[in-house]
Amino acid sequence: MREVAIIGVGNTVFGELWEKSFRDIAVEAGLKAIGDAGISGEEIEALYGGNMSAGRFVEQEHVGALIADYAGLAGLHIPAVRAEAACASGALALHLAVLSVASGWYDLVIAAGVEKMTDVESDIADDLLASSVDREWEAICGATLPSLFAQMARAHIEKYHTTSEQMAKVAVKNHSNAVHNPYAQFRRGISIEAVLGSPLVADPLRMLDCSSIADGAAAVVLCAAEKAKEYTDSPIYVKASAQASDTISLHNRRDITTMDATVFAAKKAYQTASLEPSQIDLAEVHDSYTIAELIAIEDLGFFNKGEGGVATEEGQTEIGGRISINPSGGLKACGHPLGATGIRQAVEITEQLRGEAGKRQVPNAEVGLTHNIGGTGGTAIVHIFSA
Amino acid sequence: MREVAIIGVGNTVFGELWEKSFRDIAVEAGLKAIGDAGISGEEIEALYGGNMSAGRFVEQEHVGALIADYAGLAGLHIPAVRAEAACASGALALHLAVLSVASGWYDLVIAAGVEKMTDVESDIADDLLASSVDREWEAICGATLPSLFAQMARAHIEKYHTTSEQMAKVAVKNHSNAVHNPYAQFRRGISIEAVLGSPLVADPLRMLDCSSIADGAAAVVLCAAEKAKEYTDSPIYVKASAQASDTISLHNRRDITTMDATVFAAKKAYQTASLEPSQIDLAEVHDSYTIAELIAIEDLGFFNKGEGGVATEEGQTEIGGRISINPSGGLKACGHPLGATGIRQAVEITEQLRGEAGKRQVPNAEVGLTHNIGGTGGTAIVHIFSA
Numbered sequence: 001m002r003e004v005a006i007i008g009v010g011n012t013v014f015g016e017l018w019e020k021s022f023r024d025i026a027v028e029a030g031l032k033a034i035g036d037a038g039i040s041g042e043e044i045e046a047l048y049g050g051n052m053s054a055g056r057f058v059e060q061e062h063v064g065a066l067i068a069d070y071a072g073l074a075g076l077h078i079p080a081v082r083a084e085a086a087c088a089s090g091a092l093a094l095h096l097a098v099l100s101v102a103s104g105w106y107d108l109v110i111a112a113g114v115e116k117m118t119d120v121e122s123d124i125a126d127d128l129l130a131s132s133v134d135r136e137w138e139a140i141c142g143a144t145l146p147s148l149f150a151q152m153a154r155a156h157i158e159k160y161h162t163t164s165e166q167m168a169k170v171a172v173k174n175h176s177n178a179v180h181n182p183y184a185q186f187r188r189g190i191s192i193e194a195v196l197g198s199p200l201v202a203d204p205l206r207m208l209d210c211s212s213i214a215d216g217a218a219a220v221v222l223c224a225a226e227k228a229k230e231y232t233d234s235p236i237y238v239k240a241s242a243q244a245s246d247t248i249s250l251h252n253r254r255d256i257t258t259m260d261a262t263v264f265a266a267k268k269a270y271q272t273a274s275l276e277p278s279q280i281d282l283a284e285v286h287d288s289y290t291i292a293e294l295i296a297i298e299d300l301g302f303f304n305k306g307e308g309g310v311a312t313e314e315g316q317t318e319i320g321g322r323i324s325i326n327p328s329g330g331l332k333a334c335g336h337p338l339g340a341t342g343i344r345q346a347v348e349i350t351e352q353l354r355g356e357a358g359k360r361q362v363p364n365a366e367v368g369l370t371h372n373i374g375g376t377g378g379t380a381i382v383h384i385f386s387a
Numbered sequence: 388m389r390e391v392a393i394i395g396v397g398n399t400v401f402g403e404l405w406e407k408s409f410r411d412i413a414v415e416a417g418l419k420a421i422g423d424a425g426i427s428g429e430e431i432e433a434l435y436g437g438n439m440s441a442g443r444f445v446e447q448e449h450v451g452a453l454i455a456d457y458a459g460l461a462g463l464h465i466p467a468v469r470a471e472a473a474c475a476s477g478a479l480a481l482h483l484a485v486l487s488v489a490s491g492w493y494d495l496v497i498a499a500g501v502e503k504m505t506d507v508e509s510d511i512a513d514d515l516l517a518s519s520v521d522r523e524w525e526a527i528c529g530a531t532l533p534s535l536f537a538q539m540a541r542a543h544i545e546k547y548h549t550t551s552e553q554m555a556k557v558a559v560k561n562h563s564n565a566v567h568n569p570y571a572q573f574r575r576g577i578s579i580e581a582v583l584g585s586p587l588v589a590d591p592l593r594m595l596d597c598s599s600i601a602d603g604a605a606a607v608v609l610c611a612a613e614k615a616k617e618y619t620d621s622p623i624y625v626k627a628s629a630q631a632s633d634t635i636s637l638h639n640r641r642d643i644t645t646m647d648a649t650v651f652a653a654k655k656a657y658q659t660a661s662l663e664p665s666q667i668d669l670a671e672v673h674d675s676y677t678i679a680e681l682i683a684i685e686d687l688g689f690f691n692k693g694e695g696g697v698a699t700e701e702g703q704t705e706i707g708g709r710i711s712i713n714p715s716g717g718l719k720a721c722g723h724p725l726g727a728t729g730i731r732q733a734v735e736i737t738e739q740l741r742g743e744a745g746k747r748q749v750p751n752a753e754v755g756l757t758h759n760i761g762g763t764g765g766t767a768i769v770h771i772f773s774a
Contacts, residue, residue, distance in 0.1 A: 065765035079630035103490030378452035
C-alpha cells in the first residue's frame with residue numbers, strides 16, 4: 001500500500017444555513033477544496049461522500065451521484081460513493097477514499113462530508129439522531145443520544161470521581177478555541193458558570209454540555225503521496241486510517257466509561273503509523289457531549305483511564321498544553337452536522353499542520369489525529385496525519 | 388492489485404417478510420454465506436453492508452455496525468461499512484469489499500445487502516423510491532420512478548420502434564425463470580396478455596412491467612484468490628468490478644434511451660477483465676422495469692443499440708439462448724429489495740458458475756456479469772465473474 005497525502009481542503013461555515021440547500025453546501029465545500037488543491041475538476045477520479053441521514057433530513061438518497069452531478073462532474077462519469085456510519089460518516093468517507101488511493105485503484109480523489117439538519121423541526125432532528133443507536137432496544141424506549149451519553153457520564157462520575165465542572169471545562173475550552181475559527185457555529189466564549197447554569201437535558205448533562213444541530217459541509221482532496229509535491233509545497237500525509245466497531249447499543253458493553261471501538265481503532269492507527277500517543281501534538285476528537293471528549297482522550301491513550309477530567313481541569317488539553325484537543329472548537333462549538341464532522345476534523349488538522357490556523361494555531365504542530373464516532377461508539381474511526 | 392474470489396453465498400427468500408425484522412434478514416443471509424464458505428465468523432476482517440434507505444423504512448441508520456453487532460461480530464470490533472447508491476447499494480458494497488481485498492487491506496470480508504420495505508404503507512414506499520432521483524427537480528414535480536422509466540420507454544419506442552409486446556416479453560421470460568428459483572418472490576409464469584392487460588402505471592408501463600417492493604437480504608464472502616482453494620473447491624473469481632455515475636436527473640442526459648453510467652462502467656469492466664461482451668455467457672441485469680432490461684442489454688454491448696426488443700422477442704435472452712439474461716428471474720420476479728439486489732445478483736451468478744442452479748441452470752456457464760443501477764441510472768456498477 002502506498003502513502004496518501006491531502007493536497008486541498010475546504011469548509012463551509014457551520015450553522016443554520018437556511019438560505020442554502022444540501023447540494024449547495026456540498027458543492028461549496030468541494031469547490032473550495034479543489035481550488036485549494038489547485039486542480040481542475042477533470043483530475044478527480046472518484047468521489048466519496050459522507051452523509052448520515054439525507055434520506056430523512058432532505059428526503060434525498062443517492063447523494064454520492066447527486067453531489068458529483070451538482071459539482072459539474074457528471075460528464076466525467078466518475079464513481080460516486082455515499083458512506084454512512086451515523087455521526088462517523090465523514091471519517092468513513094475519508095477512510096474509503098484513503099484506501100482507494102493507497103491501493104493504487106485511483107491517483108486523485110475527493111472526500112466530502114455534508115449534512116443539512118436545520119430544515120426539519122428540532123423534535124424530528126432529535127428522533128433522527130436516535131436512528132444512530134439501536135432503534136429497537138434503545139430509541140424505542142425513549143433512550144435518545146443525550147440520555148445514553150448521560151448514562152456514560154454518570155458511570156464515569158461514579159467510577160472516576162469526574163465532576164460536572166470538569167465536563168463544563170471541555171465546553172469552555174472548546175468555545176474559547178472556536179472564537180478564532182471563522183467556520184465555527186458559536187464564536188463566543190462561555191464560562192463554567194454558564195454551562196452549570198444551563199438547562200438540564202439529561203442529568204448530569206446540560207444544554208451547554210451538548211453539541212448542536214447544524215448544517216455544514218467539508219471536503220478534502222487526496223492524492224498519491226509521490227505525486228503530492230506536483231500540486232502543493234505543503235502536502236499533509238495520512239500516516240494511518242483505522243476503523244473499528246462495537247455493539248451499537250450501550251447495554252451490551254463491558255464498560256460504558258470506555259468505548260472499545262475507539263480503543264481498537266486507535267491501537268491499529270498507532271501501529272500503522274509507528275507512533276505512540278505521546279507523539280501526537282494535537283487531536284480533533286468527537287466531543288458530541290462534553291463527557292465524550294473526556295472518554296475519548298483517555299481511550300486514545302493521551303491520559304490514563306479516569307484522568308481525563310483532571311487533565312482538562314488543569315489545562316493540559318488547551319492550545320499549547322500537553323496536547324491540544326479540539327483547537328477548532330470541536331463539535332461543541334463548531335456545530336455537528338453529522339456527516340460533515342469527520343471531514344471538518346481533517347480540514348482542521350491539515351490547516352494546523354500547514355501552520356495556517358491563525359490565532360488558534362497549535363505551536364510546533366507536526367503530528368495530528370482525528371477521532372470520529374458513530375452513535376454512542378458503535379463505530380470509531382481514527383486518522384493520523386503529519387506534515 | 389491481487390485477484391479476489393467469492394467463497395460463500397447466502398440469500399433469504401425475497402417477499403413480504405412481515406414476521407422478520409431488518410436485522411433478522413441481514414443476519415440470516417450472512418449466516419448462510421458464512422456457512423456456505425465453511426468459515427467461522429472470527430475469520431471475517433470487515434463487513435460491507437449495502438442498504439438504500441433503512442433510515443426511512445425502519446428509522447435506523449448506522450446499519451453497518453448494527454448488522455455486525457446482531458451477527459455476533461461486535462466482539463471482533465471489525466470495521467463495518469454501510470454503502471449507499473440508491474438501488475445500486477448492494478453492488479456498491481460488493482465493489483468496496485472487492486477493493487478492500489484486492490488492495491491487500493484485508494484477506495477475508497463479507498458483503499451483505501439488505502432492505503426491509505414492506506413495513507411501511509405503499510405510498511410511503513413510492514415516495515422513498517423517489518428519493519433515488521433528484522428530489523428538487525424531479526420527485527417534487529411528481530416525477531416518480533415509474534414515470535421516469537416510462538419516459539425512457541416512450542423515447543425508446545419512438546426511436547427504435549420497440550413494442551409493448553417486446554417489453555412484456557421481458558417480464559414473461561423473467562417470471563418463467565423464477566419458477567425454478569426458491570428465493571424469488573413470484574414463482575409463477577405470466578403471459579404476454581397478462582402483462583398487456585395489467586393496470587397502466589405510467590404509460591406505456593403497466594403493473595407487470597414493474598418490479599416489486601419486497602424485503603430481502605443477500606450476502607457473499609470474499610477472500611484473496613490465492614487463498615480461496617483453502618476454503619472451497621469451486622471459488623468464483625471476480626474478474627472486474629467497475630462503477631460509474633451520470634446526472635442523477637433524466638432531463639440533463641444527452642439521450643434517455645441509453646444510460647451512460649452503464650456504458651462507462653461496462654467499458655471499464657470489459658477492459659479490466661480483458662473480455663468482450665460476446666464472451667459473457669449469462670448476466671443478471673437491472674430490470675427494475677422491463678424497459679430497463681432492454682436498455683441494459685444494449686448498453687452492456689450484448690446487442691446493438693435499439694435491437695434489445697427484437698432480440699428479446701426472438702428468445703435470444705432466454706436460458707440457453709445467445710446470452711441468458713436474468714436466469715434468476717431478475718428484479719421483476721425475484722422482487723427488488725433495493726440494497727439487497729446487487730448482492731443477490733452476485734449470489735445467482737455464483738450458483739450458476741458453480742453449476743448449482745438446478746432447473747434454471749444456464750448450460751456451459753463460464754463467465755457471468757452483474758449490472759446494478761441506482762435510480763434512473765445516476766449510478767451503474769458492473770461486475771464480471773468466472774469459474
